[in-house]
Amino acid sequence: MKWIDLPFVVAFCVTVPVLVVLIATTLQAATIVGSKHDFSTPGTNTDEVCVFCHTPHWANPLADAPLWNRFVDTAKVYTLYSSPTMDTAPGNLAVSVSVLCLGCHDGSSAYGIVVPSLGVTGGDKHDLVNFAVKDPSKTDQSSYQPCEKCHGDIWNGSPRWFRVGTDLSNDHPIAMTYPTSAQDAAFNTPPNLQNGWADVKLFHGKVECPTCHNAHDPANAPFLRKDNTASALCVTCHVK
Numbered sequence: 136m137k138w139i140d141l142p143f144v145v146a147f148c149v150t151v152p153v154l155v156v157l158i159a160t161t162l163q164a165a166t167i168v169g170s171k172h173d174f175s176t177p178g179t180n181t182d183e184v185c186v187f188c189h190t191p192h193w194a195n196p197l198a199d200a201p202l203w204n205r206f207v208d209t210a211k212v213y214t215l216y217s218s219p220t221m222d223t224a225p226g227n228l229a230v231s232v233s234v235l236c237l238g239c240h241d242g243s244s245a246y247g248i249v250v251p252s253l254g255v256t257g258g259d260k261h262d263l264v265n266f267a268v269k270d271p272s273k274t275d276q277s278s279y280q281p282c283e284k285c286h287g288d289i290w291n292g293s294p295r296w297f298r299v300g301t302d303l304s305n306d307h308p309i310a311m312t313y314p315t316s317a318q319d320a321a322f323n324t325p326p327n328l329q330n331g332w333a334d335v336k337l338f339h340g341k342v343e344c345p346t347c348h349n350a351h352d353p354a355n356a357p358f359l360r361k362d363n364t365a366s367a368l369c370v371t372c373h374v375k
Contacts, residue, residue: 170353171296174284188350190265195250199232199338204265206257207234208245214302215310222314222322226341231310236344239285242298297357309343313372321374334361335371342372 167173167184174187190204198207209229216225228234238259246258255267287293299306313331314322331337336346347368348358355362363369 166352166354167350170358171284172350172353172358174281176281186265187263190263193253193265193268195264196252197250198235199230200235203235204263205235205238206245206248206250206259206262206264207238208248208259209234211237211241211243211245211301213237213241214304216304216306216308221308221311222318223312225308226310226312228310231341231343232338233309233344236348236350237299240297240299241301243301307342307347309341309346311342312340313337313342323370323372323374325372332371335368336360 168175172188173184175182175184186204188200188204189202191202194202194204195207197209198205211234213228215228228237244258244260247256248259249256250264253264253268255264255271257264257267283290283293285296288295303309313325313328315328316322316324325331325335325337326333327337329337329340331346337343338345347360349360350358352358352360359368361368361371366375369375
């Protein structure tokens with residue numbers, strides 16, 4: 136019978152899970168690092184990647200997202216897609232997860248947004264909630280992040296960030312409840328009526344911007360959740 140070195144076993148059992156966590160975390164973080172959603176500037180006081188959207192403290196409780204670090208304009212008015220053939224209608228964007236995406240991508244700035252529970256105000260394009268809480272005298276973050284990441288046309292001749300505007304009447308409907316098979320047989324039934332598929336998500340049973348787009352994974356441009364070759368993304372929901 137061979138004796139096993141107990142300290143080695145303990146060290147191995149403790150170290151391996153830690154390494155697995157670190158590797159998994161590294162792999163996950165590597166997906167967004169260097170992408171268009173990476174606003175960090177290495178070697179400066181804004182070298183963090185996640186902070187431009189998420190914060191461990193003083194997060195915006197009005198946002199339907201984990202520890203959201205940005206202001207959300209719930210009063211902004213959008214023109215939504217409509218059609219007489221739709222089975223369900225787009226709902227209130229103000230309480231949807233899509234409004235978080237539009238906070239940057241609608242291209243129209245909103246100022247003086249209030250987060251009453253935190254007692255701070257700011258704008259939905261440049262301001263971070265955490266920063267406004269810690270230093271109310273400074274809310275504009277435009278000087279604390281690389282302007283060229285969004286305004287490349289001004290700085291280096293690269294394209295500006297994608298902005299869809301507030302008129303969404305010619306865009307895929309969002310904030311709408313996913314139709315059931317009883318409502319429309321032209322739609323595939325997801326394995327989970329609230330969360331959708333493993334690779335195409337529903338949010339509280341609704342189709343939203345992040346249903347098709349994953350802000351953390353740039354592998355399939357433009358941040359699509361899956362490769363759309365042969366309309367693979369589209370036919371996840373639509374029967375063709």
